[in-house]
Amino acid sequence: MTIHEVPQKRLTTPFYPRLTELDRLNNWHSWKGYTSTDALYDPELEYFAIRNSTGVFDLSPMTKYRITGPDSLDYINRLVTRDMNKIKPGRVAYAVWCNDQGQIIDDGTIFHLREGEYRLCSQERHLPWLVSAAIGFDVSIVEETAEVAGLAVQGPTSFSILRTLGLSGIEELKPFGLTHFDFEGSELMVSRTGFTGDLGYELWIEPAKALALWDALFEAGKLYGITAIGTHALEMARIEAGYIAAVTDFLPAELTVRSGRSRSPFELGLDWLVDFKKPTFNGRRALAEEKRRGSNWRLVKLDIDGNKPANHSYIYTKKNGKRIQAGFTTSAMWSPVCKQNIAIGTVNTPYGNVGDTMQVEIYYQREMLWTRVMADAVVVDKPFWDPARRRATPPGNY
Amino acid sequence: MSERFDAILIGAGHNGLVCAGLLAKAGKRVLVLEANDQVGGAAVTRPFADGYSVSSCAHLLYQLQPAVSKDLGLKLDYAAKKMETIALAESGNHIRYSGSEVDGVSDEDKKSYKAFHKRMSGFADLLQKYFNKTPPRLGTKDKKDLFTLAQLGFDVRRMGKTEMRELLRLIGINIFDETEERFSNPALKGAVSLDAVLGTHLGPRSPNTIMTYIYRLCAGHGAVSLPSGGMGSVTQAIAQAARDNGAVIRTGVRVKRVVVDNGRVAGVETEGGETLESWIVVSNAGPKTTVMDLVQTRHFETGFIRRVNNIRAKGNAAKLHLALDGLPSFKGLEKKDYGQRLLIAGDSDYVERAFNPAKYGRCSTEPVMEITFPSVHDKSLAPPGKHVMSAIVQYVPYGLHDGWDESAKEAFKQTAINTLAKYAPDIADKITAAELLTPLDLENEFNLPGGHWHHGELTLDQFLFVRPVGGAAQYAMPLDGLYLCGAGAHPGGGVMGAAGRNAAREILSREK
Known part of the structure; x- marks a missing residue:
């Protein structure tokens, strides 16, 4: 009998070699199948880096989908509750998407990369739902989690670091804006977004250039207190910012079995994300009913x-x-x-x-x-x- | 300025016409648009050879609901009523049944059949009551829904402990096991099996085939009749009743799309480019066609589209029409027997074996058939002295493995005629013209999705509260102003008219 070995170990992100060099604790956990660090040397000090200088967090395991095609705007508008017509190319939107019962499937950010080209980032995986939602639309949905490496660069000195890195024009980038730079012949996308409630950016690049970007970034940040951080520190910053986290503060509807255990956008205080001026979007009928009857x-x-x-x-x-x-x-x-x-x-x-x-x-x-x-x-x-x-x-x- | 109507119906099938008639009767300004040149959908009579006409899809009437006839004041002429069923044997020793009586079997089988028929008819009576109601929604607090559900529970319980248990035991299982347990005559087992699976993508051993058997008994307990002038005369009579009530019917007008404005229905646009306005659009087309093609998915929410996209509707029943110089000589049949309903069902293994190839997209090599010679009763269908044979032939898959073309059709036509020749050796010599309509042809001619009579398989997962899909079983679709009234909605097809009637009642109660 032949035994076929199936690799079952956790995946590693493109930044893993640098993280292991800095790691003093060996505290790792799985983030959607990827090796992710709780903390590298001290969660509290890492937290203070976010608030006082700059913390760098590897967010490569974040689930990412590329949505393109002639119908991409109509598709996303039907998918999420907010009006995406207002999100022009170069802008990022926080959004939630619901099932037909008006219950939140997940929240995430949608990057309007270029005209008609979007990236959706979320905590959970959603391909079956996104594919079902595409029936009758001329769009392409591609899972690109492994094709894009991401770093969150968050904290008061983050702007100075990126300027030192040579990203000219970065001073003009407004909150929830995104822009593209050239980094050693590759496209580096920078968005002014984050999960810390402070000045901060997220950097997105192809995995082959990930380590080079890390090295250049840490070189640029040497005098600005740049510090690699783990999930623990980020979690503290996220609670202070009042951001909700899927699975922690609400359960994505597809993970619930009993009725009443999932949440609508209204029940999470996200009324501002629901735009009833749109004639059709997933959950609209149920949400209109909830609006009448109360949450x-x-x-x-x-x-x-x-x-x-x-x-x-x-x-x-x-x-x-x-x-x-x-x-x-x-x-x-x-x-x-x-x-x-x-x-x-x-x-x-x-x-x-x-x-x-x-x-x-x-x-x-x-x-x-x-x-x-x-x-x-x-x-x-x-x-x-x-x-x-x-x-x-x-x-x-x- | 385009014309405005209170309701526009897409499709003048029997259900569309019933619905239109009842809406018009209630004082609505109703327009019916039919893509074909004649009304009737799959219940039409049309010529297929010089001087020969036939009911080109449905060819017998079983289930027309008395409530429909009553509400529309229909008076139908029948060429034959309470036809006998003769299950043909190659030897000529046929068995016959009508109502709860069966001949040509042992006394024990006679008794068993009587008891079986009685029980099934009892279940059919219960179902029939709910066929003529809007199915309740599950999981709501709506009083009407809860009341109907409670009533259903009560009606099931009221049958008595034994019958209730039997219903719950039988409703999901297969007809093969039940016939095996009850009867010893193989031909009887085969005939009952065929009655259960006719028009489905199921074999006798498939679960759910007791349910489809009961389904056939709803209204008249399986009594079969032949309307004068073919099935077309039924729909012509319904159309006339609709017109008498003031409905406008336009034929030869294909609807291209339903116009949706700001999240609600606003009318329809025809292939001819005409826009007709109405806040209510009622579709007699299949649910999937209506939602995905006529309206477009983007006007609905994803969960609903996902369910609609998964509706199973793959027909297996072909129609074979023969123009005959004279009646063929079936072994063991007398002259008067030709006016009955004839079955080629062998035994239940024969029926199951006929189904086997269909699972893999191939036609039966020894098909099962339901045969009628309508011209025996109705001289208008064929030239004097000549005859018409109309047969439903199964299993002929909609999605043939190698695709449908003329040679595939010709090959199956030959298979069907060869099968007939086993019982009537001279049949080939009598044929002057022959027409085979595969499910694909039925789809094209009658706009039946998947060539399926019921616009969607009749199985428990697509039945009652969940027909066509869960959360949308009350004729109203989750788009304001859009309704279904066809066989894809509860309770299904079969020239019952119940879906059309229920839809009309639902529309009238919702759109005051």
């Missing part, structure tokens, strides 16, 4: 008393003088930069209006002893971390 859930950002992170906590509210359970937290942390105990959670409507004070039940262990506190938590509407430098164009010289 079941509401996403809340909480500013919590004390300093114990409210991970996996129930959220309570008062009704007729009695305390009742209203929901639960999905992301929580002590924010070093805000000096606040923050959380993102989900509550039942009609609770959780901005300004309401709710209670969060926090359990923590101290020398084996479990302790419980009920902490007051105020519902806020702005992101916890939202510095002006994030939007400034041209960005500041830090």
Whole structure:
């Protein structure tokens, strides 16, 4: 008998050789089948690099699809809830897409690379859905996750680093804009996007040039505190920015079995992404109905008393003088930069209006002893971390 | 300025005409557009050779719903009613059945058949009640839907514990097992099997074939009749009733597309370039054709399109029409027997073997047939002294493995005639003209998707609450103003008229 060996090991990204050189912890996890680092030497210090200088994160495992063809705009407009007519070439849009029940399949970013040529980036894989959505459209959908290497370059000094790298004109790039440069004969796409709520860019290049780009970038960033980071640091920055994460803060509809476990855009506070002026898009009929009848859930950002992170906590509210359970937290942390105990959670409507004070039940262990506190938590509407430098164009010289 | 109507119907098949008639009766301004030059869809009578005419697709009437006849005041003339079925044996020792009586089998089989027929007819009565209603939606809190569901549950329970259990046991299984268990006569098993699988892409051993058997018994418990002037006279009568109620019917006008404006239906555009306005468009075309071709997928949401795209509609039933100098001599048949419904079904293995090649895109080498000589009853169909044979021949796959061309058609025509010759050796000498319509021909001539009589296979996954697809089984499509009224919708085809009637009622209750 012959035994055919099937390679089953995790994939590695084009930047893996550089990451392993810098790695001091050997903390790796799988991100959609790719070896990805939790942290390279210290998650907190990596986090502070994002906030004080520049953190570089390997986002190559991000799922990417190239959407092209004469019908690409119509196709994407039918796919997502927002109006994509407004997203001109050279712009990037954050978007969600729903099933026919108006429940979110995933969120992601859509890059309008050139006229009629798009890239869709998301957490989950979606080819079957994207292909079904293409029935009757003259479009081509290509999975290009492995064909594009990506780096997030995030933090106050990121602009200075890219300028030093020689990307002339980068000062004109506005938030959610993208532009193309030549890098050693290859096309380097730079978008002013990110997952940190701060000044930052994402760099996209063919895998063959990935290491050269890394080296040039770190050379340019030497004097600007450039630091490679892992997922842990990025996760902290993302919660401070008030960004929601698929699977953590909501479950993509295709991963749910029971009804009521998925979420609509309204239930995640993404009303601004739903444009009913479009006559047809996936989920429109159900969302219009939800708009009439009201939603079941509401996403809340909480500013919590004390300093114990409210991970996996129930959220309570008062009704007729009695305390009742209203929901639960999905992301929580002590924010070093805000000096606040923050959380993102989900509550039942009609609770959780901005300004309401709710209670969060926090359990923590101290020398084996479990302790419980009920902490007051105020519902806020702005992101916890939202510095002006994030939007400034041209960005500041830090 | 184009003309405006309250409702435009695409297709003047029997369901389209029933729907148009009832909408017009309720005072709507209705326009029916038919692509062919005559109304009737797949229930038409037309010449196929000099002096010979035939019901060119459907050729017998089983299931026309009494409610349809009543609502439209139809009065039909029949050339023959309650025809007997004769299952032919090569030896000439045929068996015959009509209603719950069967002849030519043992006393035990007679008793078994009677009990079997009674039970199946009981189930058919239950189904028939729901054939004439809009199916309820599942998983909603709508009171009407919940009530209908509860009623269905109650009706099933009311049959009694034994019958309820039997229904639930039988509805999903195959006719082969059931005939094996009940009957000993092979010819009876074969004939019952053929009754179950006629017009489907199923063999006797395929699951779901008890359901299709019950389906045939809905209205009249399987009694077969032949309308005077062929099936075309039925649809002509419905068309007349529609016109009498004020509906306008235009033939020879093919609809190119449904006009959609700002997320709702606004009318239709014809191949001739004419635009006709209406806020309601009702399609008698197949669900897939309607959604994917006439409207276009981009006006619907992806989940719905995915389901519609997966509707199975692959026909296997061909029509064979023979113009004959005189009646052929079938072994063991008397003169009066030619006016009955004749089956070539062998035994249930014969039927299954006929199905086998169809799974792989090839025609049966020994096909099964349902044969009629309508000219025996109806002299208008053939010159004096001459006769017409109309037969449904199975299995002839829509998607033939090597593709359909003249030589493939000719080869199968010969196969069919050779099969007939086993029972009527002189048949070849009597033929003056012959026409074979493959499912592909039926699709082209009658606009039947996949050449399938029902516009979509009649299986439990495409039945009742989920016909044509889940979430859109109430005639209204998920596009404001668009409705289905044809065989692809609940409860299916078979010249019942139920889909057209239910659709009209649904439209009238929704679009006040």
